[in-house]
Amino acid sequence: MSIELVTDRIILRELEISDLENFHFLETDETILKYYGNYPKRNILETKDLLNFVIDQYKKFNTGRLAMIHKINNEYMGWCGIKYNEQQRHNYTHYYDLGYRLKPEFWGKGYATEASKACIQYGFDKLKLNKIHAIVNIENRQSINVIEKLGKFTKENFIENNCTKNWYSIINEHQGIRDEFENVNFNMLKHKFNIELMQ
Numbered sequence: 275m276s277i278e279l280v281t282d283r284i285i286l287r288e289l290e291i292s293d294l295e296n297f298h299f300l301e302t303d304e305t306i307l308k309y310y311g312n313y314p315k316r317n318i319l320e321t322k323d324l325l326n327f328v329i330d331q332y333k334k335f336n337t338g339r340l341a342m343i344h345k346i347n348n349e350y351m352g353w354c355g356i357k358y359n360e361q362q363r364h365n366y367t368h369y370y371d372l373g374y375r376l377k378p379e380f381w382g383k384g385y386a387t388e389a390s391k392a393c394i395q396y397g398f399d400k401l402k403l404n405k406i407h408a409i410v411n412i413e414n415r416q417s418i419n420v421i422e423k424l425g426k427f428t429k430e431n432f433i434e435n436n437c438t439k440n441w442y443s444i445i446n447e448h449q450g451i452r453d454e455f456e457n458v459n460f461n462m463l464k465h466k467f468n469i470e471l472m473q
């Protein structure tokens with residue numbers, strides 16, 4: 275069974291190779307990538323490798339970036355989801371981060387916040403994560419605005435690629451603080467999870 279989260283207006287489902295064109299747009303559009311610093315310029319084949327990496331995450335960790343599909347017209351709006359990171363970044367290794375990236379025509383409609391709430395709920399209630407992080411360039415007001423609507427994130431600054439960024443962390447209050455490694459045992463958990471989104 276694959277991961278699927280359903281909110282009032284959005285279906286979040288696993289990315290597929292057939293999403294490549296949409297995914298590539300999100301990987302290359304300059305407006306979308308404005309605050310990403312020296313983000314790699316990918317050609318379509320490199321994007322395909324990245325997409326395969328994302329798809330692989332679902333099997334390995336039962337999480338990853340998910341396609342955001344408009345419930346009414348089936349449009350591909352962007353992606354949102356919790357990724358498991360094995361590489362060190364700032365002071366963290368083996369952590370989960372929330373990310374989102376929407377096509378500009380879907381900005382300013384509350385979709386990023388709606389999808390993010392569902393992903394955090396999935397991370398805490400289904401994956402039983404202790405902590406979720408988010409990394410945002412301090413100049414990215416729209417993204418900071420999303421984080422501020424999601425709950426009690428703590429914040430610390432760090433520098434990466436000559437940009438100052440906020441490293442946000444939110445704790446699963448129902449779970450207590452334990453080591454994140456304890457949660458990396460999801461292989462038996464493949465399931466379909468429908469969310470009635472928190473209002």
Ligand SMILES: CC(C)(COP(=O)(O)OP(=O)(O)OC[C@H]1O[C@@H](n2cnc3c(N)ncnc32)[C@H](O)[C@@H]1OP(=O)(O)O)[C@@H](O)C(=O)NCCC(=O)NCCS
Pocket residue numbers: 305306307309374375376377380381382383384385386387388409410411414416417419420423
């Ligand atoms: C970051 C990004 C996802 C934010 O998207 P967004 O559309 O601004 O975020 P939201 O979903 O919170 O929607 C914002 C606004 O929609 C408005 N809105 C309109 N209709 C709404 C509705 N039905 N429900 C809720 N909000 C609604 C709200 O007024 C809200 O603004 P406010 O909180 O100031 O009142 C988007 O700018 C993006 O994809 N950027 C490029 C990629 C990027 O930077 N990603 C983040 C990297 S850290």
